[in-house]
Amino acid sequence: RLRREVLFFPSQVTCTEALLRAPGAAPSALPDSCPCGLPHGESSLSRLMRALLAARVSLELCLFAFSSPQLGRAVQLLHQRGVRVRVVTDCDYIGPPGSTRSHLVLSAGIQVRHDQDLGYMHHKFAVVDRRVLITGSLNWTTQAIQNNRENVLIMEDDEYVRLFLEEFERIWEEFNPR
Amino acid sequence: RLRREVLFFPSQVTCTEALLRAPGAAPSALPDSCPCGLPHGESSLSRLMRALLAARVSLELCLFAFSSPQLGRAVQLLHQRGVRVRVVTDCDYIGPPGSTRSHLVLSAGIQVRHDQDLGYMHHKFAVVDRRVLITGSLNWTTQAIQNNRENVLIMEDDEYVRLFLEEFERIWEEFNPR
Numbered sequence A, B: 001r002l003r004r005e006v007l008f009f010p011s012q013v014t015c016t017e018a019l020l021r022a023p024g025a026a027p028s029a030l031p032d033s034c035p036c037g038l039p040h041g042e043s044s045l046s047r048l049m050r051a052l053l054a055a056r057v058s059l060e061l062c063l064f065a066f067s068s069p070q071l072g073r074a075v076q077l078l079h080q081r082g083v084r085v086r087v088v089t090d091c092d093y094i095g096p097p098g099s100t101r102s103h104l105v106l107s108a109g110i111q112v113r114h115d116q117d118l119g120y121m122h123h124k125f126a127v128v129d130r131r132v133l134i135t136g137s138l139n140w141t142t143q144a145i146q147n148n149r150e151n152v153l154i155m156e157d158d159e160y161v162r163l164f165l166e167e168f169e170r171i172w173e174e175f176n177p178r
């Protein structure tokens, strides 16, 4: 059965430590021991992280804005596990070294390319293992996750994955700095 | 066979007069007579308008920003034809009477509700005849259509339509000014 899920936001920002330690774990796996002060239940954020953390081979990210520390740590973790991670983002939303923007991803040594254009690179999608498309209105920022009305579709769909990967490769080449 | 389409932007802003006069017509139906100066071929914009103009009964719009004159005219036309149109938008993107923002829709007497919240109403979706979901990263502005990298999914899908209509009704009630 093919995966199909819709996430709506705003979502509580819940603790995702359990997920980051053991991707299959329920977020409530460490409620007693964890001193973070955040709620430890399931949330749209934890579901989105779970979909990302399922990656075993490759992850393409095409994101207008990407500054959520939790999502950043998830992507960093995948990179450390040997997943091939490629990130495209908009130049207005990627900071210089030392800024808070995307620093987790950049400092991890993940390949990041960004736009130099007048128009925005306004997509907000990810492709997991060339098999699952994650796309919607949500920019990957704590502000958006916590406060905005947003949607994210998670779809295991060959046709959509193919079309969005083609779009990713076009942008990846277009933003090639060489 | 259920409709599934992906539109990528930027798109040429093509002439959509033919579509507005006869919704089923090819955009090139009046190339010789039309003095507009725009190209008259098919585009992501014309495909999006075609999907909207297929509405016969109802149209729900949940849009962060809605100022494209062409999309505004399409929605106005549907209202004039007796389609039940309801619009939810973000307060930061709806102007006072006389502004260019959304004026086509407002002046047509279409029901519009907007956010008063701190968070953004950041969705960009439409539901046509409770049967087709249109959703993606695209704000309905000429700037975004012409200049940005964007995606729009058009999906005839009962499950997604149901979930997005529920979200629409929640927001519609929440933004009820009474």
Ligand SMILES: [Zn+2]
Pocket: A015, A016, A017, A034, A035, A036, A037, A038, A040
């Ligand atoms: Zn915790």
Ligand SMILES: [Zn+2]
Pocket: B015, B016, B017, B034, B035, B036, B037, B038, B040
């Ligand atoms: Zn024309």
